[in-house]
Each structure stands twice: as structure tokens, then as C-alpha cells.
Amino acid sequence: MLQGLTGWHFLIILAVILLLFGAAKLPALAKSMGQSARVFRGEMKAMKDDESAPSSAPADGAVASVEAPSTEGRADTGPAEPKS
Numbered sequence: 635m636l637q638g639l640t641g642w643h644f645l646i647i648l649a650v651i652l653l654l655f656g657a658a659k660l661p662a663l664a665k666s667m668g669q670s671a672r673v674f675r676g677e678m679k680a681m682k683d684d685e686s687a688p689s690s691a692p693a694d695g696a697v698a699s700v701e702a703p704s705t706e707g708r709a710d711t712g713p714a715e716p717k718s
Contacts, residue, residue: 655663 652660
């Protein structure tokens with residue numbers, strides 16, 4: 635796409651940009667583009683960090699044991715009444 639462009643083409647493009655935006659607005663435009671690029675890089679780094687963060691599973695790969703509920707009655711309710 636840009637294979638046929640020479641140095642003169644880039645100078646003409648630069649002159650058109652200068653005419654469109656004006657010399658006073660170019661530094662502000664460059665600053666805002668730089669800030670946008672910085673925010674974009676920060677977000678991409680945060681996404682990569684989130685992907686590489688360990689999940690809630692233990693790091694050694696062990697599975698947490700889960701106890702089965704007790705079939706005995708509660709101690710504070712007394713003995714269970716037989717149903718008739």
C-alpha cells in the first residue's frame with residue numbers, strides 16, 4: 635500500500651496535515667495521541683496480567699477436599715423422636 639511513496643510524498647502529506655490542523659494544534663494533537671497510546675498499552679498489559687494470574691485453585695494442583703455432611707443428629711437438639 636505504501637510501497638510507491640517517496641520522500642516527496644511524505645513532505646506533501648505533512649504540508650496538508652499542517653494546513654488542515656494548523657501549527658498551534660499539532661503539539662496538542664501529538665500529545666493526545668501519545669496519551670491514547672499510553673492508555674492502550676496499559677490496558678493491554680493489564681489484560682495480559684489478568685490472563686496469566688492464577689485461578690482460585692491451589693498452585694500445586696491439589697484439589698481441596700470436601701467433607702460429606704454428618705448423618706448424626708445435632709448435639710443441641712437432643713435425641714431424635716421416632717416417627718410413628
